[in-house]
Amino acid sequence: MSAQRARPARPHTALTDDGRRVREVLTYSRRGARMSDRQAQTWVRRHQEWWIPDDRFDWPGFDVGDHFGREAPLIVEIGSGIGEATAALAAARPSYNVLAFEVWRPGIAETFLRLEASGVQNVRVASVDAVWAMEHLLPEDSLSELWTFFPDPWPKQRHRRRRLVQPGFAGVAASRLRVGGCWRLATDWPEYAEQMRRVLDAEPLLHNLHRSVAPRWTERPLTRFERRGVRAGRPIVDLAYCRQ
Ligand SMILES: C[S@@+](CC[C@H](N)C(=O)[O-])C[C@H]1O[C@@H](n2cnc3c(N)ncnc32)[C@H](O)[C@@H]1O
Numbered sequence: 001m002s003a004q005r006a007r008p009a010r011p012h013t014a015l016t017d018d019g020r021r022v023r024e025v026l027t028y029s030r031r032g033a034r035m036s037d038r039q040a041q042t043w044v045r046r047h048q049e050w051w052i053p054d055d056r057f058d059w060p061g062f063d064v065g066d067h068f069g070r071e072a073p074l075i076v077e078i079g080s081g082i083g084e085a086t087a088a089l090a091a092a093r094p095s096y097n098v099l100a101f102e103v104w105r106p107g108i109a110e111t112f113l114r115l116e117a118s119g120v121q122n123v124r125v126a127s128v129d130a131v132w133a134m135e136h137l138l139p140e141d142s143l144s145e146l147w148t149f150f151p152d153p154w155p156k157q158r159h160r161r162r163r164l165v166q167p168g169f170a171g172v173a174a175s176r177l178r179v180g181g182c183w184r185l186a187t188d189w190p191e192y193a194e195q196m197r198r199v200l201d202a203e204p205l206l207h208n209l210h211r212s213v214a215p216r217w218t219e220r221p222l223t224r225f226e227r228r229g230v231r232a233g234r235p236i237v238d239l240a241y242c243r244q
Contacts, residue, residue, distance in 0.1 A: 007136035011129045027164045031104050039109035046112040052126045062137050067124050068097045073144040078130040083111025084223040085149050087118040098123045101130035131169055140175045146183040150225035153189035165196045174205035177243035185239045188229025193237035200241045209240040
């Protein structure tokens with residue numbers, strides 16, 4: 001599965017003609033990369049097996065199947081955090097390859113701990129920008145499912161353009177799904193939930209699997225972010241939109 005076309009530089013690597021870093025609109029903030037001792041030990045133990053180094057994404061002919069050592073239907077998770085949903089959902093789907101994107105390295109080390117605990121072998125984690133990778137590396141019609149749980153809400157008006165779910169990216173994401181493949185989302189931010197529905201209702205390649213919001217996806221484990229939202233009294237909204 002390779003996307004053979006010229007691609008622009010990954011975020012954080014593009015330079016202007018006079019050598020300055022290009023200012024980019026990103027869906028994440030750069031959090032510290034400092035790991036606890038336990039995280040650092042886990043990283044050393046597992047990263048060669050489960051992490052796809054950033055520079056591999058720059059290689060021509062990148063093929064995600066090569067990194068799993070097998071061809072299998074592909075599921076992508078964007079913003080896997082500490083891997084709570086990743087480990088549980090991947091364990092229930094051993095016949096799928098699960099590619100989790102998370103730019104925060106300590107979160108990836110935490111994810112490795114959870115993968116070890118659940119005994120799964122079908123997950124690989126990437127720390128490059130998922131928005132860039134979805135557009136430039138993953139071919140159309142290649143995903144069986146896409147998961148985005150509790151994406152950064154960017155509540156301030158001036159930051160809204162950093163939200164993941166907006167028209168341009170929704171079109172890319174929809175086109176990467178196979179017909180029948182679903183994009184499952186959850187958020188604890190009511191106004192973002194409304195934006196998601198507006199954007200995804202307007203995306204011609206998608207249809208809402210439910211007439212309105214989806215019932216809570218029972219397989220989705222309760223994560224730290226969901227608990228935080230519940231504690232703050234925010235309603236949790238699940239959505240499921242599928243490629244038509
Ligand atoms: C609010 S957290 C939610 C984590 C997890 N899904 C959960 O439910 O606990 C969102 C995560 O998405 C990651 N993220 C946001 N945009 C991303 C992108 N474009 N590529 C990779 N990771 C991204 C952030 O680093 C952050 O850890």
